[in-house]
Amino acid sequence: MLLLGSVVLLIKRPALGLNRQDALVILAMASYTLVGALEAWWDGQGMRGMDKPIRLLLAIPVLLLVMAYPPRLAWFWGGVAVGAMGAGGLAMWLKVIEGVVRPGGYNNAIQFGNLSMLLGVLCLAALGWAVTQPRRHLWVALFLVAALFGVAGSLLSGSRGGWIGIPFVLLVLLRAYAPLVLKRHSVGALVSVLLAGAAVYAVPEIGVQGRVHQGIEEVQRYVAGDRSFTSVGARFEMWRGASYLIAEKPLVGWGSNGYAEAMQTLANEGVINERAARYDHAHNEFIDTFAKRGLIGLMVLLAVYLLPMRFFAKELGARDLSIRATATAGVLLPVTYIDFGLTQGFLSHNSGVMMYAFLLAVLWGIYSRQRKALAHGEYPSINNTLHN
Template sequence: MSQNYTSLAVFLMGAIALVIPSGYTYGAALLLLGSFSLLYSRPALHLQQEDKQIMAVLALYSLLFCVQLWLEGAGASAFDRPSRFIFAVPVLLFVLAYPPRLAFLWSGLVVGGVLTAGWAIWQKLFLGIERATGYTYVIQFGNISMLMGIFCLAGLGWAAVQPRARGWMALLLLGALAGMLGSLLSGSRGGWIGLPVVFWMLYRAYGREIKRSSRIMVLALLFSGAGLVYSVPQTGVQARVQQAFTDIQLYTSGESKNTSLGARFDMWHGAVLLSMEKPLTGWGWSGYQQGMQALADKGVVIQFAAEHHAHNEMLDTQARRGILGLLSLLALYLVPLRLFTLRLQARDLELRALAQAGALLPVAFMDFGISQVFFGHNSGVMVYAFWLAVLWGCMRTRERQLEEKTGMGDR
């Protein structure tokens, strides 16, 4: 019964994340509610040192952030997003105790990718919306859609060893293409920057399993698909790419900073200047805006830059929370990345698929964070924290299963 519950919750995390308002919260909320059952069921969790490391970075980021906000005297609403990271800790324990069926995890991502792409197509081509945005901010929509597509590619290793391998692989490829399409139709360029790293990681994980002729065919499909999407004006991709070059030219020539990229460059410039003034403590949640406004009043940055966050996760964190805040953010990225990466050459493809998805999660978020403060939005917090808990819990469960079968690990 408990496994059915976690399977449904994990399915919903992927399937409805972007197609209903706050869809990314429902599956996570079900897992959090279910975790209260651990108080009376008290299952044997067999926690290892690495499990504690994952829980520690989630808790450290959350608690340190909340303490800094408390010392600053921030309002209650400021604690909402950082507090959610610590809620992922009991979810991780719940997933370890009652792991979901992996078919529900991967099929949820396929359904989510297809529904998201369909929603994006409807908004873009039929409603005439310039950039598909779903029910959340356009950048969040595009990048989370991209993430679902990336996860589907990671799941190909799992699909390859299933009884109906070809059918599962076809579905996951469909989900991957749909997730990428949703991102492209949103015009969120930040997520595209890291795709070479993502494909390199996927190749490192699965390259030896794929015939040379198949690799060439996949590359040909990727390049031809990208060329087709770029060449069709209705997708808006060509216009977004060309606009990026125009923005850079206008900024470097000094002609205009009031463009999408120009404003970001000023935000980054301002955040760096503020970080240099208070590198240890940062400016605080509200002090950051005051510091940026002072720079705008002096003409160092444009007024628009003073009214928004830095549009870069690390720069914004350093400027607001100082070196301790930045270190806690880096730990949140790098500790899971290192631990998942240790399993990327596992002989068992089901384990390798989960490790691949887990490693791609922080890589994708570091990419998204170049041009957006992703943890400044509920969607970014919920997706990162709870998918980290789910993927780690599922991967560790698979390791335990292999250890029980062979009496040894499978790294």
């Protein structure tokens, strides 16, 4: 719908005032699509190979649309909260009522759990905006509850990869908001988080304790030489196999079809577990990209994550808390995706690439407009000013 709406840009031709940062973010998104298209072409994938990478190109007109006509932030942040509560609520229903061991909604458990976690942490980023609103107590309560639902969706899904990055998420949130809170409140909040984590771990019915113990056991077994096909062991086997491929073609990679054929060859030769060759990605975004698109593809992937992160981070200490909230969300988006990508080819899935491409487009469009309006003294006209 946003993409269709961007047609208005061709009709009204609003002045966007693109700056260097806007251009670099757009260039990174377009480069990701270009590299993906080139891989699909020379690897013989046809249009099927364009399906995922083209999403970042299609998100660029949306970015420009949002920059020209920014949404009311109450609707944007409210939508994030509704999404987090919907994900967490569905996970609770599936786990408690239907008895699903690892809730996955209408997706697989890994994608579902990690995206639920993403929505939850974005609700925490929204707290800066919430405290600037006339009904700030209601907004703050909404986002705290929604954050709990989002995190609960991740915990109930048993998607361990999303839990690895929690310390880094907390560091971003502390960097953004700790200076605004009295020291004793910061310590109290940290203690509350630790106690909540301990409580979640201590209740076996939630499933976190079992998943953690299972992961540790599988690592120990693999290190001891057990190559049986466990969840962790399978990933180690895929990473090991992909490392052979990277060493052979480090610059341009093998392509998706070439990767599948080469991994099967390694399996046939007994180099890796045969079942590790059945997956079409290496369950690590960075290793998978390196193996399929070479160093060039890896550099473009890092640019898609790190360039926006760096630019958003410039306003983590913004005096205007509404801008600070957008900046915090903008940093957390790639931070969480880097975390998710350590154990999953997250952008290899439709849900993963769609969420990243279009959340990045919307957040950057809002952020860019906020900064430009503030620089021209126009910001109060498009958003609420900070309440004392």
